[in-house]
Amino acid sequence: NEGQLVQGLLQRISTPAAPHAVPERYDGSPGMCNSFLMQCTLYITHNPSQFRLETDKVHFVISLLTGRAKEWATALWTVNSAILQSESRFLSQFKAVFGDEWK
Known part of the structure; x- marks a missing residue:
């Protein structure tokens, strides 16, 4: 009936999506590349209003880098690489440099 349809729609609208934790920082360890990128993808996908531009997504991933991975990104940033x-x-x-866990 129409009342049940409206009730179902209201329930879907008012039920917030489950929050996703911000991914852990990534230091460039090859064995963790794919899981890091998966966590980033999940976070970005579930928070679309925060990532309207491609560069927003790239900057988010870069903000989570440490160690060797941060050094790599800093080198790209310094020369204003088109990759960014x-x-x-x-x-x-990123996968070409850090993602050899399945090779």
Whole structure:
């Protein structure tokens, strides 16, 4: 009936999505690359209003880097690399450098 339909819609609208924790920081360890990127993807996907631009997503990932991974990103940032303007290019390069856990 119409009342049940409206009630179902209201329940879906008023039920907030489950919060997702901010991913742990990543230091460049090869064995952790894929799980780090998975956590970032989940967080970004569930918080779309925070990531309207591709560069927002890239900057978020960079903000979680430490150690060797941070040094790599800093080198790209210093030369204003075009890789930083594209999420897909950034992730492709990131995986090429740090993601050899399945090789």
